[in-house]
Amino acid sequence: xxxxxxxxxxxxxxxxxxxxxxxxxxxxxxxxxxxxxxxxxxxxxxxxxxxxxxxxxxxxxxxxxxxxxxxxxxxxxxxxxxxxxxxxxxxxxxxxxxxxxxxxxxxxxxxxxxxxxxxxxxxxxxxxxxxxxxxxxxxxxxxxxxxxxxxxxxxxxxxxxxxxxxxxxxxxxxxxxxxxxxxxxxxxxxxxxxxxxxxxxxxxxxxxxxxxxxxxxxxxxxxxxxxxxxxxxxxxxxxxxxxxxxxxxxxxxxxxxxxxxxxxxxxxxxxxxxxxxxxxxxxxxxxxxxxxxxxxxxxxxxxxxxxxxxxxxxxxxxxxxxxxxxxxxxxxxxxxxxxxxxxxxxxxxxxxxxxxxxxxxxxxxxxxxxxxxxxxxxxxxxxxxxxxxxxxxxxxxxxxxxxxxxxxxxxxxxxxxxxxxxxxxxxxxxxxxxxxxxxxxxxxxxxxxxx
Amino acid sequence: xxxxxxxxxxxxxxxxxxxxxxxxxxxxxxxxxxxxxxxxxxxxxxxxxxxxxxxxxxxxxxxxxxxxxxxxxxxxxxxxxxxxxxxxxxxxxxxxxxxxxxxxxxxxxxxxxxxxxxxxxxxxxxxxxxxxxxxxxxxxxxxxxxxxxxxxxxxxxxxxxxxxxxxxxxxxxxxxxxxxxxxxxxxxxxxxxxxxxxxxxxxxxxxxxxxxxxxxxxxxxxxxxxxxxxxxxxxxxxxxxxxxxxxxxxxxxxxxxxxxxxxxxxxxxxxxxxxxxxxxxxxxxxxxxxxxxxxxxxxxxxxxxxxxxxxxxxxxxxxxxxxxxxxxxxxxxxxxxxxxxxxxxxxxxxxxxxxxxxxxxxxxxxxxxxxxxxxxxxxxxxxxxxxxxxxxxxxxxxxxxxxxxxxxxxxxxxxxxxxxxxxxxxxxxxxxxxxxxxxxxxxxxxxxxxx
Numbered sequence: 001x002x003x004x005x006x007x008x009x010x011x012x013x014x015x016x017x018x019x020x021x022x023x024x025x026x027x028x029x030x031x032x033x034x035x036x037x038x039x040x041x042x043x044x045x046x047x048x049x050x051x052x053x054x055x056x057x058x059x060x061x062x063x064x065x066x067x068x069x070x071x072x073x074x075x076x077x078x079x080x081x082x083x084x085x086x087x088x089x090x091x092x093x094x095x096x097x098x099x100x101x102x103x104x105x106x107x108x109x110x111x112x113x114x115x116x117x118x119x120x121x122x123x124x125x126x127x128x129x130x131x132x133x134x135x136x137x138x139x140x141x142x143x144x145x146x147x148x149x150x151x152x153x154x155x156x157x158x159x160x161x162x163x164x165x166x167x168x169x170x171x172x173x174x175x176x177x178x179x180x181x182x183x184x185x186x187x188x189x190x191x192x193x194x195x196x197x198x199x200x201x202x203x204x205x206x207x208x209x210x211x212x213x214x215x216x217x218x219x220x221x222x223x224x225x226x227x228x229x230x231x232x233x234x235x236x237x238x239x240x241x242x243x244x245x246x247x248x249x250x251x252x253x254x255x256x257x258x259x260x261x262x263x264x265x266x267x268x269x270x271x272x273x274x275x276x277x278x279x280x281x282x283x284x285x286x287x288x289x290x291x292x293x294x295x296x297x298x299x300x301x302x303x304x305x306x307x308x309x310x311x312x313x314x315x316x317x318x319x320x321x322x323x324x325x326x327x328x329x330x331x332x333x334x335x336x337x338x339x340x341x342x343x344x345x346x347x348x349x350x351x352x353x354x355x356x357x358x359x360x361x362x363x364x365x366x367x368x369x370x371x372x373x374x375x376x377x378x379x380x381x382x383x384x385x386x387x388x389x390x391x392x393x394x395x396x397x398x399x400x401x402x403x404x405x406x407x408x409x410x411x412x413x414x415x416x417x418x419x420x421x422x423x424x425x426x427x428x429x430x431x432x433x434x435x436x437x438x439x440x441x442x443x444x445x446x447x448x449x450x451x
Numbered sequence: 452x453x454x455x456x457x458x459x460x461x462x463x464x465x466x467x468x469x470x471x472x473x474x475x476x477x478x479x480x481x482x483x484x485x486x487x488x489x490x491x492x493x494x495x496x497x498x499x500x501x502x503x504x505x506x507x508x509x510x511x512x513x514x515x516x517x518x519x520x521x522x523x524x525x526x527x528x529x530x531x532x533x534x535x536x537x538x539x540x541x542x543x544x545x546x547x548x549x550x551x552x553x554x555x556x557x558x559x560x561x562x563x564x565x566x567x568x569x570x571x572x573x574x575x576x577x578x579x580x581x582x583x584x585x586x587x588x589x590x591x592x593x594x595x596x597x598x599x600x601x602x603x604x605x606x607x608x609x610x611x612x613x614x615x616x617x618x619x620x621x622x623x624x625x626x627x628x629x630x631x632x633x634x635x636x637x638x639x640x641x642x643x644x645x646x647x648x649x650x651x652x653x654x655x656x657x658x659x660x661x662x663x664x665x666x667x668x669x670x671x672x673x674x675x676x677x678x679x680x681x682x683x684x685x686x687x688x689x690x691x692x693x694x695x696x697x698x699x700x701x702x703x704x705x706x707x708x709x710x711x712x713x714x715x716x717x718x719x720x721x722x723x724x725x726x727x728x729x730x731x732x733x734x735x736x737x738x739x740x741x742x743x744x745x746x747x748x749x750x751x752x753x754x755x756x757x758x759x760x761x762x763x764x765x766x767x768x769x770x771x772x773x774x775x776x777x778x779x780x781x782x783x784x785x786x787x788x789x790x791x792x793x794x795x796x797x798x799x800x801x802x803x804x805x806x807x808x809x810x811x812x813x814x815x816x817x818x819x820x821x822x823x824x825x826x827x828x829x830x831x832x833x834x835x836x837x838x839x840x841x842x843x844x845x846x847x848x849x850x851x852x853x854x855x856x857x858x859x860x861x862x863x864x865x866x867x868x869x870x871x872x873x874x875x876x877x878x879x880x881x882x883x884x885x886x887x888x889x890x891x892x893x894x895x896x897x898x899x900x901x902x
Binding site for chain 1: 452453454455456458460461462519522523526527528534538556557558559560597600601619620623624626627628629821824825827828829830867868870871873874877
């Protein structure tokens with residue numbers, strides 16, 4: 001029997017998060033306040049975030065202790081397996097070894113609880129009674145509901161309408177964990193009502209749902225906001241993925257030649273990639289590859305500039321890759337990858353040449369996703385099929401070149417709540433779409449002038 | 452940090468199945484052929500089953516080697532974790548320790564692939580090209596599709612209509628793994644057409660879906676039938692669950708005082724219980740408890756007698772607990788527990804006083820299922836909530852008595868494809884129902900006369 005999974009015991013679970021800000025070749029540019037257009041202060045951020053997370057957000061301290069209470073909850077499913085995809089390798093006829101980090105095993109079905117749990121913990125500790133947040137595909141909203149429930153605080157989720165309609169059982173899941181959920185645009189907020197007045201059938205966007213959640217949180221003293229990606233502390237919480245993977249590769253005496261993740265806001269990619277980037281900066285021979293959807297090509301077609309984090313100018317202005325905050329993406333099914341911007345840390349490592357980015361159209365992603373389901377069993381989330389497709393492409397290059405190569409990708413989540421996307425794929429209702437450059441150019445006329 | 456999960460490495464995965472027929476105080480009564488009314492011969496069973504499974508079915512050999520090809524696929528998710536439910540214990544305020552075996556981690560989301568994989572393997576080995584099978588809640592149909600796909604054979608699934616309608620995404624899942632699926636009663640078979648002619652809106656039953664699948668398989672030389680529960684070899688394949696649990700308890704130096712599983716056809720219960728029953732017969736002080744739904748109280752209200760395994764008298768007549776093969780259960784949501792009969796091995800150990808049975812109404816089960824989701828994170832399958840409820844009741848008794856006690860239950864699967872049941876529960880649309888004794892008495896007038 002060939003060994004399939006490399007496990008870590010709970011005792012060997014990483015006890016610290018890695019903050020890549022400590023090692024960036026070029027430091028991050030500071031965020032600006034969307035109203036004052038001045039560099040945002042910790043006190044201003046404290047309106048919607050707890051101080052402990054703001055401290056993490058703005059720090060260049062390399063290692064952060066993971067609180068015991070957080071580890072105790074993560075241990076319900078972590079450490080996650082590092083899994084060798086023998087059957088996929090065989091189906092591709094590649095000499096490459098393909099490994100994946102299986103983040104689909106969390107109760108919410110993705111990597112998202114890695115950060116929702118500490119976010120709920122720090123908010124609870126600072127006396128917050130309620131969290132308002134948004135969700136794209138539903139992965140983040142589920143994860144936040146799971147976490148707030150564990151710490152006995154309330155949660156309201158604004159879910160991008162197109163996903164809300166495609167995935168009715170995300171709502172049921174979020175309700176089961178005791179949270180409430182609204183389709184965004186909603187009538188709950190000024191930002192939502194404004195869009196609904198213009199277009200009652202608006203499919204929504206992550207940028208808009210963020211506006212609704214931030215507005216909700218800013219308006220109530222007992223309520224904070226929580227973001228599931230993009231921010232520095234969110235990316236840092238996810239580094240437990242890559243730290244585990246490093247330990248697991250060490251245990252089997254191997255090392256990946258290429259590390260692959262999909263990018264929407266950037267957090268699952270940061271999670272698997274940043275620890276390897278640290279090793280790369282210290283001399284490890286490893287390529288790092290970020291895959292984004294061609295329908296929302298933030299890094300490959302956007303610009304690296306200051307932009308608003310949301311549609312209604314409620315969130316800070318940050319330096320990042322952006323398609324423009326007015327970007328209203330087409331209703332593609334990989335809902336979690338439909339954000340106009342990108343995590344500033346991820347954008348920074350791309351700019352510094354440490355990371356390659358590639359855009360892939362969705363039919364190819366679903367094709368590889370179905371191949372993965374039929375070979376390795378697990379039905380992947382549509383977002384994760386982008387990482388799988390990246391791994392497949394790298395494996396096929398290895399086959400062409402007749403080279404052995406070790407590939408690692410992050411399986412960010414399963415697709416149990418995305419089956420309508422698979423139905424649409426099998427019914428031939430999905431099409432490839434490349435976001436046109438002229439629409440990008442138009443949107444980029446509306447960038448804020450700061451910095 | 453308190454240790455949550457007890458893991459086993461792949462190398463320590465059990466390499467043999469345990470056949471309880473070797474140790475039964477009273478041997479099983481032989482099955483009869485539904486047409487000849489004589490004891491069924493291996494040759495007759497070979498029309499729909501491969502010889503290697505018939506051999507397992509009829510043998511009293513204690514240990515059976517698990518083929519390497521089967522272990523290799525099981526290793527995609529096995530061994531499964533033994534998990535301590537600290538948060539549930541705390542919520543109940545019980546001095547009891549509650550452990551559960553987490554079978555929800557398989558790609559199909561339940562324990563079912565433990566037997567679908569070997570069944571597909573043996574059929575493939577004997578030259579079979581296609582499998583016809585039924586599914587109640589959808590767990591088995593998914594598991595069989597996953598397994599046939601892994602071995603490159605075709606699969607057709609007949610799914611009980613009430614579940615088919617409640618759980619549309621089981622169909623998508625089954626399609627993703629390359630199988631075809633029909634709602635039962637279907638127009639594909641004589642058995643299905645007959646029922647549709649009487650009642651076009653028939654919700655179906657597991658007994659009827661079995662008839663359809665058996666008829667399909669019997670009519671095609673390249674096709675065999677596969678059953679997801681009830682049969683001896685199916686229960687035997689599931690014993691890997693209990694064998695792992697024994698090793699895991701040994702690793703932490705503990706032992707359960709009570710072992711709990713839900714029963715529909717009996718296979719997940721057999722899987723966790725039979726290895727502990729072996730130890731009990733050898734002197735281990737352990738209670739074993741089977742929980743069934745009050746709406747389908749096969750063991751607690753049925754009789755122990757010879758009955759048909761299906762509605763249309765296609766499957767063998769076996770000695771078991773039964774509500775009568777004409778039993779058409781109400782549309783409760785725990786679809787997988789709606790079978791009129793019970794695994795003959797499970798019935799036998801109940802009759803021999805080795806196992807206690809208890810019937811529970813569904814609102815209590817959902818209440819405990821939601822409590823489990825909110826404390827331990829995992830949203831359980833409606834079937835599994837019966838086992839959870841059983842564990843909760845035992846934990847509350849321990850609290851009343853002020854006694855320490857170690858409880859083990861089998862979490863047979865997750866509820867990701869059952870969220871409509873949770874919606875119905877939260878909307879107050881579910882009601883308790885106890886199957887009336889007069890309906891049982893009526894159905895029992897139609898038992899076959901054999902033996």
